[in-house]
Amino acid sequence: AQKVTQAQTEISVVEKEDVTLDCVYETRDTTYYLFWYKQPPSGELVFLIRRNSFDEQNEISGRYSWNFQKSTSSFNFTITASQVVDSAVYFCALRGYNFNKFYFGSGTKLNVKP
Amino acid sequence: GAVVSQHPSWVICKSGTSVKIECRSLDFQATTMFWYRQFPKQSLMLMATSNEGSKATYEQGVEKDKFLINHASLTLSTLTVTSAHPEDSSFYICSATGQGNYGYTFGSGTRLTVV
Numbered sequence: 001a002q003k004v005t006q007a008q009t010e011i012s013v014v015e016k017e018d019v020t021l022d023c024v025y026e027t028r029d030t031t032y033y034l035f036w037y038k039q040p041p042s043g044e045l046v047f048l049i050r051r052n053s054f055d056e057q058n059e060i061s062g063r064y065s066w067n068f069q070k071s072t073s074s075f076n077f078t079i080t081a082s083q084v085v086d087s088a089v090y091f092c093a094l095r096g097y098n099f100n101k102f103y104f105g106s107g108t109k110l111n112v113k114p
Numbered sequence: 115g116a117v118v119s120q121h122p123s124w125v126i127c128k129s130g131t132s133v134k135i136e137c138r139s140l141d142f143q144a145t146t147m148f149w150y151r152q153f154p155k156q157s158l159m160l161m162a163t164s165n166e167g168s169k170a171t172y173e174q175g176v177e178k179d180k181f182l183i184n185h186a187s188l189t190l191s192t193l194t195v196t197s198a199h200p201e202d203s204s205f206y207i208c209s210a211t212g213q214g215n216y217g218y219t220f221g222s223g224t225r226l227t228v229v
Contacts, residue, residue, distance in 0.1 A: 033218075035218060037220075043205055043207075043222070043223045043225060044220070044221075044222040044223055045158075045207065045220040045223075047218055047219060047220075050218055091157065091158070095218075100163070101148055101160045101163060102148070102150075102158070102160070102209070104157045104158045104159075105157065106156070106157045107156075107157050
């Protein structure tokens with residue numbers, strides 16, 4: 001079965017704090033893809049990152065970083081020095097090898113207060 | 115590249131009427147398109163998968179006669195909500211995949227309100 005769990009429903013931080021959003025996944029596929037999306041109040045899904053199952057290197061993009069650990073089936077997302085504009089709902093998602101459907105986590109709402 | 119356009123962004127309709135939502139791939143040929151629905155404060159749930167030229171495959175619990183999906187060309191898929199009711203009010207969003215495209219971009223979504 002394919003499943004993505006985002007245990008944190010909502011997180012509130014003060015601007016400039018670091019925050020980590022957790023994502024745990026389940027899959028029987030040996031090849032799969034993991035994603036993070038940002039959904040601002042306007043609703044569109046903003047693509048942040050795609051990781052394939054063979055690439056466990058951590059990635060950093062500006063204030064964003066991702067920690068992929070197959071051993072624990074986790075793909076956590078950290079925002080360093082958070083800003084008010086980071087306030088949004090963040091979704092972690094899993095996709096199988098054949099580019100089939102996405103399995104989304106329930107989302108984590110991040111509130112960054114000034 | 116891999117741009118998916120969705121129209122309209124929002125629509126308000128009267129109960130009992132039908133609404134059509136379009137999803138277009140602008141710079142690639144979309145062999146497969148996916149339609150998702152998101153209720154307020156909930157996650158995105160796949161409604162159906164459509165392959166160009168074939169009938170759509172619906173997820174369990176999604177009424178195929180109510181949510182008509184047409185994918186007649188490699189760049190356009192439409193979702194028609196027939197005889198809409200207030201409980202169909204939701205955010206509908208599509209994504210598409212095609213040759214050379216991993217399909218991880220989504221349309222901008224359509225917010226449907228049925229009054």
